[in-house]
Amino acid sequence: MSTPSRPIPPRAIVLLSGGLDSATTLAIARDAGFDCYCLSLDYGQRHRVELDAAARVAQSLGASAHRVLHLALSDFGGSALTDESIAVPVDGVQSGIPVTYVPARNTIMLSLALAWAEVLGSRDIYVGVNAVDYSGYPDCRPEYIAAFESMANLATKAGVEGAKLGIHAPLIKLSKADIIRRGKALGVDYGITVSCYQADEHGRACGVCDSCRLRREGFAAAGVDDPTPYAGRPGA
Amino acid sequence: MSTPSRPIPPRAIVLLSGGLDSATTLAIARDAGFDCYCLSLDYGQRHRVELDAAARVAQSLGASAHRVLHLALSDFGGSALTDESIAVPVDGVQSGIPVTYVPARNTIMLSLALAWAEVLGSRDIYVGVNAVDYSGYPDCRPEYIAAFESMANLATKAGVEGAKLGIHAPLIKLSKADIIRRGKALGVDYGITVSCYQADEHGRACGVCDSCRLRREGFAAAGVDDPTPYAGRPGA
Numbered sequence: 001m002s003t004p005s006r007p008i009p010p011r012a013i014v015l016l017s018g019g020l021d022s023a024t025t026l027a028i029a030r031d032a033g034f035d036c037y038c039l040s041l042d043y044g045q046r047h048r049v050e051l052d053a054a055a056r057v058a059q060s061l062g063a064s065a066h067r068v069l070h071l072a073l074s075d076f077g078g079s080a081l082t083d084e085s086i087a088v089p090v091d092g093v094q095s096g097i098p099v100t101y102v103p104a105r106n107t108i109m110l111s112l113a114l115a116w117a118e119v120l121g122s123r124d125i126y127v128g129v130n131a132v133d134y135s136g137y138p139d140c141r142p143e144y145i146a147a148f149e150s151m152a153n154l155a156t157k158a159g160v161e162g163a164k165l166g167i168h169a170p171l172i173k174l175s176k177a178d179i180i181r182r183g184k185a186l187g188v189d190y191g192i193t194v195s196c197y198q199a200d201e202h203g204r205a206c207g208v209c210d211s212c213r214l215r216r217e218g219f220a221a222a223g224v225d226d227p228t229p230y231a232g233r234p235g236a
Numbered sequence: 237m238s239t240p241s242r243p244i245p246p247r248a249i250v251l252l253s254g255g256l257d258s259a260t261t262l263a264i265a266r267d268a269g270f271d272c273y274c275l276s277l278d279y280g281q282r283h284r285v286e287l288d289a290a291a292r293v294a295q296s297l298g299a300s301a302h303r304v305l306h307l308a309l310s311d312f313g314g315s316a317l318t319d320e321s322i323a324v325p326v327d328g329v330q331s332g333i334p335v336t337y338v339p340a341r342n343t344i345m346l347s348l349a350l351a352w353a354e355v356l357g358s359r360d361i362y363v364g365v366n367a368v369d370y371s372g373y374p375d376c377r378p379e380y381i382a383a384f385e386s387m388a389n390l391a392t393k394a395g396v397e398g399a400k401l402g403i404h405a406p407l408i409k410l411s412k413a414d415i416i417r418r419g420k421a422l423g424v425d426y427g428i429t430v431s432c433y434q435a436d437e438h439g440r441a442c443g444v445c446d447s448c449r450l451r452r453e454g455f456a457a458a459g460v461d462d463p464t465p466y467a468g469r470p471g472a
Binding site: 069070071072073076102103104105106107108110111112114115116118119138139141143144147148150151152154155156157159160 | 305306307308309312338339340341342343344346347348350351352354355374375377379380383384386387388390391392393395396
């Protein structure tokens with residue numbers, strides 16, 4: 001590589017949820033020449049089949065490692081994704097911040113990625129946040145990613161010693177259709193990913209939650225056949 | 237309270253390790269009028285008796301809640317505090333960043349505090365970082381705390397909706413002796429705190445690690461009797 005002090009090949013940490021966006025992000029990181037270390041968080045989310053999907057995606061795209069950290073974020077409550085008492089919405093886009101927003105989730109996941117990056121000597125963290133489809137989530141905005149990067153460079157040994165840590169969010173301004181086209185070009189098998197907020201135990205999508213709706217519309221807009229396994233659609 | 241939109245009394249999240257600094261920080265937050273919610277992290281640290289100390293301190297200082305989150309940060313390795321293959325130093329201050337530095341620890345703990353703050357409607361997070369004694373730790377510097385605060389205000393629903401989140405580090409520029417004097421004035425019982433990196437199972441300090449040395453020197457400099465229970469000192 002051009003920077004002499006970097007290991008060859010350079011390592012990147014990739015946050016991998018098992019969904020469509022993070023799978024595409026992993027493919028982009030690999031295409032950029034990184035040796036990819038994938039990190040998933042088991043935070044008590046309802047959609048645990050995502051973690052199985054993450055393992056499949058990491059293997060499918062040749063990641064060097066895949067680690068799942070357990071953290072009982074559900075102890076805090078406050079989100080439909082971790083709190084059984086809040087219903088997952090199925091009625092299209094709401095105004096404001098959705099109830100599926102998990103407080104500080106991206107900040108927590110990026111912080112964990114930062115710790116692993118520091119131990120591995122990696123200066124690059126990839127995250128599949130998207131500001132287009134998830135405009136209601138404060139931690140999916142470009143200004144948030146930039147602020148996290150600034151903080152990370154002050155937080156760490158690498159930053160203090162002059163190495164520049166980069167937080168890469170390659171999907172942040174792409175539409176779902178753009179993301180799907182990009183991933184298809186890079187060989188992503190979207191049939192093994194799970195985006196649904198309430199997939200069944202076999203990983204089959206409900207087809208009606210916000211995440212399913214955005215995903216289905218994305219495949220349609222991209223002109224790509226939707227390989228998602230759908231369960232029955234009781235609420236459709 | 238003077239700010240009408242705040243809940244009465246306002247809530248603060250206090251990061252509580254069970255050591256001298258965080259106990260003092262809790263006393264300061266309480267003295268500032270906050271209803272205190274204490275958060276400890278069980279991250280696989282060697283000094284687990286700190287967590288027992290944290291519970292004692294939270295109760296002693298009238299905290300409204302104390303929660304311990306479990307996170308296997310030791311999976312990442314890279315620190316003498318979580319990795320059994322790295323020795324805890326007992327030979328005084330080293331130059332540069334100490335091996336007891338845990339990668340991204342403060343960033344991870346502040347991120348978790350941020351999540352809980354958002355769920356509880358709290359706008360104030362207290363952390364006992366100190367830039368004087370721990371000058372080798374990048375995440376104990378004022379510029380780091382300021383950067384985290386900026387990021388936090390972009391990351392969260394509260395920040396987006398115009399509420400200002402504050403990260404308070406009241407000890408950051410104090411000497412250990414100043415901290416001890418401040419805590420004594422606020423009624424902190426330092427005999428129930430544990431600062432030692434390798435305390436025994438009864439919470440007795442080794443007396444020789446860097447943390448013990450700074451603590452002992454602090455009591456001496458403050459002219460306050462040291463109530464720390466010490467075990468034998470094989471390395472002294």
